[in-house]
Amino acid sequence: MTKIFIDAGHGGSDPGAVGNRLQEKALTLRIATKIKSLLEEYKDVSIKMSRTGDNYPSLSARTKAANEWAADIFLSIHINAGGGTGYEDYIYTSASVKAKEYQSIIHAEIIKLIDTD
Ligand SMILES: [Zn+2]
Structure with a gap:
């Protein structure tokens, strides 16, 4: 869970x-x-x-x-x-490897769905 x-x-x-x-x-x-x-x-x-x-x-x-x-x-x-457009996500610089993995996956999936121009 x-x-x-x-x-x-x-x-x-x-x-x-x-x-x-x-x-x-x-x-x-x-x-x-x-x-x-x-x-x-x-x-x-x-x-x-x-x-x-x-x-x-x-x-x-x-x-x-x-x-x-x-x-x-x-x-x-x-x-x-x-001002500005787009999407950002942040994690602590001391975040776990797992957190960095989650951030990378979430970021890639959201970017696919939004217009960043
Ligand atoms: Zn706020």
Whole structure:
């Protein structure tokens, strides 16, 4: 069983990036919810989310919840502001080989699906 903890960035009184009448907190929640529903189609995957509504768990509460649940993967969704296009993903520089593998696979699969021009 792989445990995936999905963190919808921001929430509640923290809207994240704001522009074009959009708020990052709403978009990250929609993306996180969609990822959850897609992953739930797989066997042997368990999903937990940092939030399912417009509330703001602190950053430490989010990581604590993931660690207490013994998540295998912590995926935090954000949307950049300030112009530019495309997709980025980050992992800690000291991340495990497994984490680097996951990042590489996820990155390659997402790039196939988006227009990066
Ligand atoms: Zn953000």
